[in-house]
Amino acid sequence: MEFKTPEQEIQRFRSRVLAASAFVIICFGLLVARFVYLQVIQHDYFSTRAEDNRISLVPIVPNRGLIVDRNGVVLARNYSAYTLEITPSRIKDLDATIDALAGIIDIQPKDRKRFKKLLDESKTFESLPLRNRLTDEEVARFVAQRYRFPGVDIKARLFRQYPEGEFASHVLGYIGRINDREKRKIEDDETRAANYRGTEHIGKSGLEQSYEDELHGTTGFEQIEVDAGGRAVRSLARTPPIPGRKLVLTLDSKLQKIAEEAFGNRRGALVAIEPGTGGVLALVSMPTFDPNLFVDGIDSASWDALNNSPDHPLLQRAIYSSYPPGSTFKPFMSMAALMTGKRTPHQAISDPGFFWFGGHRFRDDKEGGHGTVDMAKSIIVSCDTYYYHLANDMGIDLLSRSLGEFGFGTRTGIDIHGESAGVLPSPEWKKKRFKKPEMQKWYAGETISIGIGQGYNNYTMLQLAHATATLAAGGVMFKPHLVKYVQDVRTDEKRLIEPTPIKKIPIKPEHLKVITDAMVGVNKFGTSSRAFAGTEYVAAGKTGTAQVFSLKGAKYDAKAIGERLRDHALFIAFAPADAPKIALAVIVENGGFGAVSAAPIARQVLDYYLTGKIPAGAAPEQVGAE
Amino acid sequence: MILQRIWRAIINPIDPFLFALMVLLIGFTTLVMLSASPDRIEAQLINTGVALSAMWVVASISPQRLQLLALPLYVVGVILLIAVAVFGDISKGAQRWLDLGVMRIQPSELLKIAMPLMLAWYFQMREGSLAVRDFVVAAALLALPVYLIASQPDLGTSLLVLSSGLFIIFFAGLSWKLITPVMLAGIIAITAIIATEDQICQPDVKWPGLRDYQKHRVCTLLDPNKDPLGKGFHTIQAEIAIGSGGWLGKGWRNGTQTQLEFIPERHTDFIFAVISEEFGLIGNLGLLLTLLLVILRGLLIAAHAATVFSRLLAGALSLSFFTYAFVNMGMVTGILPVVGVPLPLVSYGGTALVTLCLGLGILMSIARHRTLLQK
Incomplete structure (x- = not known):
């Protein structure tokens, strides 16, 4: 290291101080640049971040x-x-x-x-x-x-x-x-x-x-x-x-309760509709379940009990399950015959108790037949032979088209989910339904049992009640709905679920009268006369039985077969007959004859709705065969 | 008359220019503390009183006397550091404190003053016959305590002690031929770290000579968003506070980041984020200017100091003050890694305040004695 005088020493020191000062200022300049970057250039971004930090949306x-x-x-x-x-x-x-x-x-x-x-x-x-x-x-x-x-x-x-x-x-x-x-x-x-x-x-x-x-x-x-x-x-x-x-809701909870109680521990469904509006008065699916169980997660024991019960309480039988309508189909068949001109009211057949078609014998319930049967009688006594003939005369295409007018085979559009379309049989339906070509062909013999509501026919109780209500309203079809109006609780403003007329089926009043009178006859002196004895109002009805188990021509004996294989009992009704306020369809699963188990339930519902009468809770009486 | 003489005796050791700047800074600190951590204001005032008294005492001692303290302080300091390494308390994962029964002391703090004193004294001794050998000796005297402090581990303090020693060596006249390559090497190393961040910040990569937490601090600096709720949280929240302050700040006691406690260590190491948030860019520039004036005043005192000892000491103390300020603001604004360095005269904490005031007291003493000596 070279030698330096104290003066040189001081000079050098001072130059180093200057260098240090420059270094300090450069470094601080760097900081200033950083401040400007953060506080001016990135200010908006960081302001947002600060706000996000401090404000929480709850x-x-x-x-x-x-x-x-x-x-x-x-x-x-x-x-x-x-x-x-x-x-x-x-x-x-x-x-x-x-x-x-x-x-x-x-x-x-x-x-x-x-x-x-x-x-x-x-x-x-x-x-x-x-x-x-x-x-x-x-x-x-x-x-x-x-x-x-x-x-x-x-x-x-x-x-x-x-x-x-x-x-x-x-x-x-x-x-x-x-x-x-x-x-x-x-x-x-x-x-x-x-x-x-x-x-x-x-x-x-x-x-x-x-x-x-x-x-x-x-x-x-x-x-x-x-x-x-x-x-x-x-x-x-x-x-x-x-x-x-x-x-x-349009639902009347008392009516609903009476209907549910009328079922007792039987399985089934009931739908009651106000014909002039489509408002659903009662929609019953039995058995029911306690919805409170589900609110905070159902425990597995309750879930297993509901899920594994042979009665399937979670099944929505009123709108999801579909059943053959049985004889409750007949008034609609007759109306279709009148409308299409295939029958006049007084055109009669002679019923030998069966109908031969293609080498096959289609049986009537009554052995020996009902004698001379016109349209009214065919409904009142529920003559099968009349409808075998009619179905054959109409042919499947016309039958399917004209019955479809009443909403059979189409979802009604009710305001809850899970509705089935049911099955309105037709050659087109069959083609779609089956894959094998030999299964896709429509046989004329199949048309025959369609006429009495059996065969491929399958409808929900909602569809059946809907069709009955449409008939009762003289052909004006309303969309069924459970909610009457939706109300804003702060302003009390109401949004009506308007009665929505879907269409008007061109039914002539004289034709309507034929069918209504016949259905009144059913309750007065026909298959359900016992169930409807002594009503204060005039009710139109029709019983029905849907086969669960094919007997292959053998005679049906309820006692001889298992309870679950017994026929389903059905009933449709509307009342008062001249100005209908309520139309309904009811099914009791494996209930046997419609007149025995289904009609009394309908009676209790109509009694309450039209007269306010509360049933005494009597068991359905045994009445004669359908 | 008597009162006047007492007053004169009191203000005599004080450098008015430096003191005015200190009053500005301490006054500002009080204001900021009232916002950031009002419950500590009393303790801060007591600390300030103690620190100013210490400053006054030191300022009254002539540099010649201070020179006598250099060797003993250094020896005691190194012995205490060794004692800490052997007997010290462990707190927050580092062994920094020595429990003397009566009080717990942090010997590394002592070295912040003792180190430059020692080296300045050494170069004073070698005045006129300075040789390359002397720089080697100086480097060795510096390396021992820096190593002991770094292994506690206390990266912040060891860097401060190291820099104070390096400043003495720089002012003592170490050739630019040596300084330039070292600085270049440093720049290259930093560039290399930034460029290879993705590889070297992998969790399984060990950095030679550094602890895991030190590595994480560097890696967090490089990309704070990698760990926004963990190690990057400090930096991110501080940057949000600073950036959201804007030109004029959100106003005293209105900083949401401060008042809602998003800023970590808001009364100590990160107090600068509070200032930036509540007083904005204007407040920052004012603070920066005040600090710059303190440093430049110190360097001016050094330039006019009478002896090699006081010259070197004044220069090194001034640059140490700068180091505090730069490293602190650099880490809070996210351009330097988070090391525990307070903002000088502003951050809360008695020890650092006393150390800094001792340094300023020495500067005042040197300033006052340059003319006396020449007489």
């Missing part, structure tokens, strides 16, 4: 709309109760926690099972209910020991409740926790996804499902300022939720 779930019947009887409502909820992601040992909780709160094995099921279904970090409807005492006990249970909370929640239990459950349906599939569907629609933030339940069946959008309401939001720990600091703004709308 959804406020709206109250679900009520469902009431036409008289205001509440069928579905909400009530507030405390639930014990666990956030599994915050708990290390779930079983130990639940065991500890069981020490202070009553936790049944079924609660645990249900919780396990919910746990398997949930993939997010949501909190899941372990026990619902805690008592005040349980709430107090838990609160006192809350510190022991991080990740466990008590929440006040609104619960859906069906106060009438098993009553009308197939109409109301039920709500349940949103599952993954439903969640994905909701998330496909952006506005719907926003509206379902915070919502945990959704309509799964019945009206709860089909009117989901009306019942759900609009979710409100609260803007909450949160700190870094996620704790709410204060509320900034609140958009209140709009409660779900109320459904006011």
Whole structure:
């Protein structure tokens, strides 16, 4: 190192100080550049980030709309109760926690099972209910020991409740926790996804499902300022939720109840419709189930019981199950014959008790036949031979086309999901239905049994009631509906589900009179005269029997075959005959003759609806053969 | 008359220019603390009182006397560091504290003053006969405590101690021929790290000589969004606070990032984010200017200092002050890795404040004694 004088030394030092100063200023310049970049250039971006940080949108779930019947009887409502909820992601040992909780709160094995099921279904970090409807005492006990249970909370929640239990459950349906599939569907629609933030339940069946959008309401939001720990600091703004709308049904719950009770423990379905509007007065599927079981996840024991029952209580028999209409088809056959000119009312046949066709003998129920039979008599005594002839004369194409006018084989469009179309047989239908070419061909012999409502014929009770109501209304067809109007509970504004006339079938009044009179005759001195003895009103009706089990020509003996193989009993009716207010169709599965089991149920329903008479609960009387 | 003499005795050791800047900074700090962490304001005022007293005491001591303290302080400091390595308490994963029974001390803090004192004293001793050998000795004197501190591990303090020593060596006249290649190598190394970030930040890659958490800090700096809720959280939240402050800031006590506690360590190492959020770019520039004036004043004192010792010491202390400021603001704004370096005179914390005020006191002493010595 070279030698330096103190002056040189100082000079060099000062130059280094200058260099250092320059370095300092350059570095600070770098910082200034960074400040400008962050605070000026990127300012908007970071402002947004800061706002996102501090503001959290908390959804406020709206109250679900009520469902009431036409008289205001509440069928579905909400009530507030405390639930014990666990956030599994915050708990290390779930079983130990639940065991500890069981020490202070009553936790049944079924609660645990249900919780396990919910746990398997949930993939997010949501909190899941372990026990619902805690008592005040349980709430107090838990609160006192809350510190022991991080990740466990008590929440006040609104619960859906069906106060009438098993009553009308197939109409109301039920709500349940949103599952993954439903969640994905909701998330496909952006506005719907926003509206379902915070919502945990959704309509799964019945009206709860089909009117989901009306019942759900609009979710409100609260803007909450949160700190870094996620704790709410204060509320900034609140958009209140709009409660779900109320459904006011056309259904008459008393009528429904009388119908359900009339079935006793028998299986079957009944649909009653107001002919002038299409409003459904009663829609019964028996047996029923308790929809309350489903609201917070059904426990497996109850589920197994419902699912494995031979009576299939979850089956919607009124709109999903379809049955051969049997002789209840005959008034419609006759009307079609009149309208197409294939028969006049007085054209008569001589009934030997059978009809020969293509080497096959089509039997009538009555051995030896009914003698001379015109149209009215064919309905009153339910003569099969008359209709074998008629079906043969009409041919399948005309038959199928003209019966189709009454809605047979077409979904009615009722306002709940799960409706079947049934089967209105035709050569085209057969071609589509079967794959093998030899099965696709229509045989003229098949037309014959179609005429008496057997064969491939298959309709829902809703279709049958719908057709009966259309007939009763002189051919004016209304779309059946369960909801009378939807009401906004804040403004009381009502949205009517208008009676929607679908079409007018050109029925001549004199033709209508022929059929109506004949059907009145059925109840007065025909097959259901015992069931309808002494009514204060004039009712038109028709009995029917649908074969479950083919007897292959042998004589039917109810006692000799198993209960499940017995015929289904059917009945259609409308009343009062001159100005119909109600039309119905009823089936009692394996009920035997329609007059025996189905007609008395119809009688009770009509009695109540038209006269207010409440049945004494008598068992259906035994009456003679159809 | 007597009062006047006492007053004169009090203000005599004080450099008015430096002191005015300090008052500005401390006043500003108080304001910021009232917003960021009002419950600590009392402790901060006590700390300030202690630190200013210490400064006054040191400022009253002449550089010649301070020179006598250099060797003993350095020796004691190194012994304590060794003691920490053997007996020290472990807190937050690092062994930094020594429990003396009465009090817990952090010997590494002592070295921030003792290191430049020691090296300045050494070069003063070698004045006139400076040889390459002396730089080697100086480097060795520097390396020992830096190694001990770095292995505690305390990267921030070891860097500060290292830089204070390097500044002395720089001012002592280390040839540019040596400095330039080292700086170039450093720039190349940093560029290489940034360029190969994806590979070297893989979890299974070990960095020679650095702990895992140190590696993570560097990797987090390179891409804070990789771990937004974990290691990158500090940096991201600080940047949001700074950026959302804009030109004029959100106003005192109105910073949402601050008040809602999104800024971590908002009263200590990250207090600059609070300032940026509530006082904006204007506030930052004002703060930066004040700090710059402190540094330039220090360098001016160095330029006019009388002896080699005071010259080197003043220069190194000024640049150390700069290092604090630059590293802190650099890490808070996300251009440097997060190392525990406070913002000088602004961050809350007694130890750092006292250390910095001791340094400023030494500067004042040097400033006052340059003329006295020449007489």
